[in-house]
Amino acid sequence: MNLRNIQYPFLFEVPVLKHMAGFAGLLKRDPRGWPSDRPVVGMFLCLDPLIFCCQPQPRPFGVAHHLATRFPDETFVFLVPITMSLERRVNALALAAQHRRFQKTHPRASLIILANTRDEERLLRRLGVDVRYAPQNMFVDEGMYHPIPGRERRFDAIYNAQLAPFKRHELARTLPSCAYVTKMFTTWSPQLKRQHLGKFVCSLPYNHVILNDVTADDVVPMDHVKVNRAMASAHVGLCLSGLEGAMYASIEYLLAGLPVVSTRSRGGRDVFFHPDTTLIVDDDPRAVQDGVVAMKARALPPDYVRATTLRLIAEERAHFNVFIDGLRGRQVDRTDPRWSFEYAHKLARFGSISEFEALVRAR
Incomplete structure (x- = not known):
């Protein structure tokens, strides 16, 4: 085991320590x-x-x-x-x-x-x-992520995730093609970044591509405009970790009109999943591959994926607005119909x- 990985036991899935951290x-x-x-x-x-x-x-x-x-x-x-x-x-x-x-x-x-x-x-x-x-x-903000009509979808799937072992990129390795949008944790040392990035790049299968600009020891992050454009180049969005937070990328896929293939997970990314727009598969590369094939075959219109997701989001936003009104002790006039606050x-x-x-x- 690389001793540097022990600094980040959860990110590197270090046995026992990841639970004790x-x-x-x-x-x-x-x-x-x-x-x-x-x-x-x-x-x-x-x-x-x-x-x-x-x-x-x-x-x-x-x-x-x-x-x-x-x-x-x-x-x-x-x-x-x-x-x-x-x-x-x-x-x-x-x-x-x-x-x-x-x-x-x-x-x-x-x-x-x-x-x-x-x-x-x-x-x-x-x-x-x-x-x-x-x-x-x-x-x-759903205005930042949206379908781009007419853009060629060159990749079977895209995975937008930090380049860390807990994201389980290896579950995508049998896909015929896959794009990756990624970044690395700023707290990592240059040596750890270089080592981990080099290992990942060398293991990429044929037709698997990092869309970010890559330097010798780091990945250049993308802004939301580039991320949105990158998502429009794929048929399906991937969510492959087993435990993390709500995973912003999961909702970004859906708002951009991409159906999602996800492993079972804890942390909350499935809150706005809908049976029409998402498919939950086993923690296995073949299951992920079969899931991507199945979601591509559905040929869901991107606007349908987005609208279905926004309906689910609107319900939770309404509850949150009531909660904020309760804390405030009054209702206020809205300048944004989505929110009861700036x-x-x-x-x-x-x-x-x-x-x-x-x-x-x-x-």
């Missing part, structure tokens, strides 16, 4: 002493009262601790989505401990975890966590800490 969350401490120009990700859904969605970077709760510390007399409501599955009980226990620590430190604030699955919601609630079912894939893609905006603080002071 969640204990590291017990040791995390809320970040302190951030400079005012530090970039963070989040957004206010409301300024009266203060409802702030925190992307959980840095872990566990992003900028929530900083804002609650800077404004101790304010009654914040922090919403924190789950980006990696908490259906491993160890990970859930670590988050529950962090949640209790946060609430004890900031008694005037409320910290609500947004679960991607009903199982996550039930587990966290039993552990005393304030949690709400709100699958994160409904927060993807919206941004994935409920995430980049800004400096000082910019978010300024909004609190000026409200």
